[in-house]
Amino acid sequence: MDDRFLEMFFEEARELLMVLEEGLMEMESRQDDRAFLDKVFRSAHSIKGAAGMVGLSNVAGLTDKIETVLDKIRSKIVPVDSDIISTLLEARDLLNVQVDSAANGEFTEAPDSLIARLEEFTKPPSQRVQMVGSQLKLEPTKASADADPAVSPEQGPKKPKRKRREKSKTVAGAALASESSEVLNSDGAAPPQIDSEIDAVPDRPKGYRIRFAPGRDVLKRGMNPLGVLDELLELGEAFLRVDPSHVPTLDAIDPQLNYLAWEIELRTNEPIERIHDVFLFVGDDCRIEITPLADIEQSEYDAASVLNRTLKVEPEPGTSVLSGPTSVENLVDSKPNLESGTVPPAAPLPEPATRTTSSINASLDQSRASSTRSEAIDSAGSLPGGLLPAGADALSKVNRSASSRAAWTGAAGAVTKNTSTPRIRVDAAQLDDLVGLAGELAVLADNLQGIREISGAESYRLALESLERVTRQVRDQSLELRMVPVEELFSRFPRLIRDLADKSGKEIQLRIDGQETRLDRTIVERLAEPMIHLIRNSVDHGLETPEEREKAGKPRQGRIVLWAGHEGDRVALKIEDDGCGLNRERIVEKGIAKGLVPPNTSADDPRVVGLIFEPGFSTRDTVNELSGRGVGLDVVRDAVRALRGSVSVQSEPGRGTCFTFRLPLTLALIDGLLVEVAHEKYVVPLSQVEECVALGGTRPALSSGRMCVSVRDELVPLVNLRKLFEAKSPNPRRQEILLTRHGGQRVGVSVDKLLGRVQAVIQSLGEGLGHLGRFSGATILGDGAVSLILDLTAIVAESRAAEIRADLARAMSKPEVIS
């Protein structure tokens, strides 16, 4: 098996498993939405198909069980309840494990008990009860006993009512089913038939005409067309015809390519969706047409008669095809036809070929096609409309008379499987490279703009303008490619919260807002861990138990809100709960003990809650009050900072806690300000700079031991970059100050010179420099030099930390640790 192919499978399977999980989570509330249920069903079906293709029988087997249950659900034979969902989720998780272990070359089998429980659900409820009663099957009893009390807490009090309604509906469904009681009783083991029996519509066609023309490369992609045919055969009675008309002469045959197409007349009562499902996996390059037979009978009646007329020249069905070619008006010698004719139509063998010119080949194809078809007529027997046009002449007539739906594949109106905008999978690293290159291109184009000023270069002005415009478009488009909706991140949380609620015995209602907000793919990926961390915190320590909540006069159900949206040029993500809030006194105590805040700090100080992000703050003895698992929130903060984002927290005692992430839209590119400090150039993200002021007019002054500068009568603390960077050269006479905001306060950062604006493609500084928080990366300037990107937030925090340490050192009247 091709590794690349397997890789594709794992990628696809994981995606489908996500879809399946989301579907299962929503299923209880959307069980009347047939389109939705179909989607969920298809995700399972797709996994099964894909797993079968790569030979993962365990995955395919388990998915098959899931699929069967889902099929029952969508056809309303089995009502959705928490019990089923829990079991299905469990099975889905196991699938996940199976897929993951398969990726490591291991094989995990599903436990029989789970399979048995799934199978139990495929029986109609009436029967399920009977079974339990008469045969004393233990599994379902156990399953329902397990799940029923655990009826998902997030559903709250309304739940039982709705459930009862569902139940009554099921009873109605069962009654309907029992009208065709012999089906239920005698044929209970063949569920699909019950299914179709129930929602059979009087005018439902009794079968389909399917034309299945796999693409040339279908075998290379590992798809086996015969498997598809087998699957169709399982659905009912089928008449197969091979169309070998595209098989080339022997010397032109590539054994790795497929030249065959099939015509299938399928007699079945299955809905058309079932047929579509069979073809889910064959890929976009295959042509598939499915036409209900009834439609054909009506609309193609004329065509059939035309066809019959055309066919009159051909031999009677049943006579040897050997005579076929001679009756066709092609002047080809009969030898190759004889050979082609002797090939049984069902055998997809390439036909032997003789060296012929292309023109002969063309007519040969034609005659060969017609001879095959005449035989097809034979096998199709008396089916009306089960005929295909023999020659081009007849074909055009058919096309004219038949509706486009029933039209023959070769016609322009052919319907391909996938009608939505085609999508392709792209290697993420390649995409990153593209974004990087697009950014560099933008920098280069910027540099070239200077040419406009040169006299004599006026004729290039238009070209340069276009270059700039196109470059920006290229850059924006490629950046856009990296963006994904936060939904990809949020979608995993309903499940997480459901599980956490189950475990903790708390009742939780989850609200998600703004999940369509788009963010850089890397950010979305790397936010998962921090968000899970905070959500766990909220459930474990933020939200109270239902009893505690009632006592506090709050609704029993706790609430967690996940919110995403834009705030200026940043994206904000919020995790909010209405729990008990942070214990400020405890935090201050801890902070003073750890030397993180001055000893006299009051609990109301807004900086207090921010302390929970300090490294080493969360220790074992705070486990129960604050963050939990011994892993500090500093990990969360660092992860977010690494994404050039920030995290903040607001908390009100008894009202709840809200964590807010603020993140850049994209990681790849920033609008920056080029500055100079001690003869080195640095880039400052423009988003961090509120304002620039010249230091010439304002004199720095010491205020309570800190360098400050007065800006419009406001005393602003100043961070001297030259000092921080240990520059040896003396301060220049004139400096510029970048005003930034840190923890709600304005802070100035002094630099030597402002050099202008730049667009910077951000690159990592490389291994071993990750701890240098003051630089968020590096970029390459237009002249090829590398320039470091300053993170003003980290720089201010760094110098603040140094000051606090110095303060403490002074307070303890010891020599200064850090100057």
Place this chain on the structure above:
Amino acid sequence: MLENNPVSMSPRPFGSNFAPEIHTEVERSQSYVIFQLGGEHYALEVLRVQEVLDMGALTHVPGSPSSLRGVLNLRGHVVPVWDLRIPFGLPVDSSIARAPCVLMVESNFGEQVRVTGLLVDRVSDVLEFPNESIQPSPPMGLGKAASYVRGLIRWEESFLLVLDVDRVFISLMNMAHPGGGF
């Protein structure tokens, strides 16, 4: 730190300074880049070296460990350059006659292959030696360098020290870690 723009490791031609032939008989012999550092001659497998650059303009990184000489632009990618003299315990003295070169070495950090620059005093040659010519190195007499040498090759009346470049990286990263050594 951001890793959204890892240095791509698509096969690139070797630097213009030399174009060593990579023999298919890797099993039996290997080519080595020969460089000098503090008066000793070292050998590093050619397969690990992407190219050799003359020491050009570096961008200084304030606050970085002293062993980091700076970062440079390698065809659009920012690459850190470490001075091998520091982990080898040699003085960083500009008066010593050096024709400093940067070896661009491929290294594995976790799952990512990256290119890292190593500053050496001089790159002198590329030579091929049969595998059996590598002898185990004596544990003494090499000072700090001992832990970075994984063998000796007898060459022109003296020895070439075969560099264990992965250990060099580990040591550099440890030194770079906060509180580790600066």
